[in-house]
Amino acid sequence: MILKSYTVGSLAVQAYIVACPETKEAFIVDPAGREEFLAKELERLGLSLKYIVNTHGHPDHTAGNKRMKSLTGAPVLMHSLDDDLFRRPDIASMFLAWGFEPAPPADRHIEEGERIEVGTISFEVLHTPGHSPGSVCLYGHGHVITGDTLFVGAVGRTDLPGGSLDTLLDSLHSKVLTLPDDTIVLPGHDYGATPTSTIKRERESNPFVR
Numbered sequence: 001m002i003l004k005s006y007t008v009g010s011l012a013v014q015a016y017i018v019a020c021p022e023t024k025e026a027f028i029v030d031p032a033g034r035e036e037f038l039a040k041e042l043e044r045l046g047l048s049l050k051y052i053v054n055t056h057g058h059p060d061h062t063a064g065n066k067r068m069k070s071l072t073g074a075p076v077l078m079h080s081l082d083d084d085l086f087r088r089p090d091i092a093s094m095f096l097a098w099g100f101e102p103a104p105p106a107d108r109h110i111e112e113g114e115r116i117e118v119g120t121i122s123f124e125v126l127h128t129p130g131h132s133p134g135s136v137c138l139y140g141h142g143h144v145i146t147g148d149t150l151f152v153g154a155v156g157r158t159d160l161p162g163g164s165l166d167t168l169l170d171s172l173h174s175k176v177l178t179l180p181d182d183t184i185v186l187p188g189h190d191y192g193a194t195p196t197s198t199i200k201r202e203r204e205s206n207p208f209v210r
Contacts, residue, residue, distance in 0.1 A: 020119025055147025130168020152192025
């Protein structure tokens with residue numbers, strides 16, 4: 001598997017390129033900034049972008065959707081609950097005040113249990129509401145891309161529209177922390193002591209989930 005991470009955007013989102021080394025098909029997760037650079041990275045790596053995947057609908061993670069789609073032609077995938085919620089005029093106006101334009105509608109909705117496939121690479125969609133109603137994690141090949149559901153040593157905030165701490169903790173304990181111990185955690189921001197972690201480490205040492 002080809003796996004690359006990049007820090008992008010004004011709020012330092014971690015974007016990920018995941019690709020099949022055999023077919024050179026790829027998907028990109030949360031390309032919310034530096035879209036031209038990311039498109040050139042795909043070209044440099046000899047990759048063809050099949051999907052743009054959002055872990056959730058907050059604008060710091062979706063701000064690059066329109067430009068990335070324009071540069072590559074790849075469709076945008078997001079859970080339906082966030083696609084609907086964060087395009088509501090009342091909520092979009094709040095994020096406009098933060099300097100973010102509303103993202104266009106997703107081209108396709110992804111749901112619990114669906115698989116994002118590029119060549120021989122397959123990641124399962126885990127619906128993990130709490131940070132937002134439509135938050136998802138992507139699990140495959142010994143890695144889990146957690147967006148803002150789980151950070152290294154912390155969890156996502158729950159004070160934005162649609163957030164719920166109880167729901168987030170339930171998602172973590174029922175969907176994420178049940179993954180194998182050695183699963184590598186790839187968070188949506190580099191907020192911890194290290195850029196990545198493991199499920200075992202987070203289960204044992206993350207104060208928010210203990």
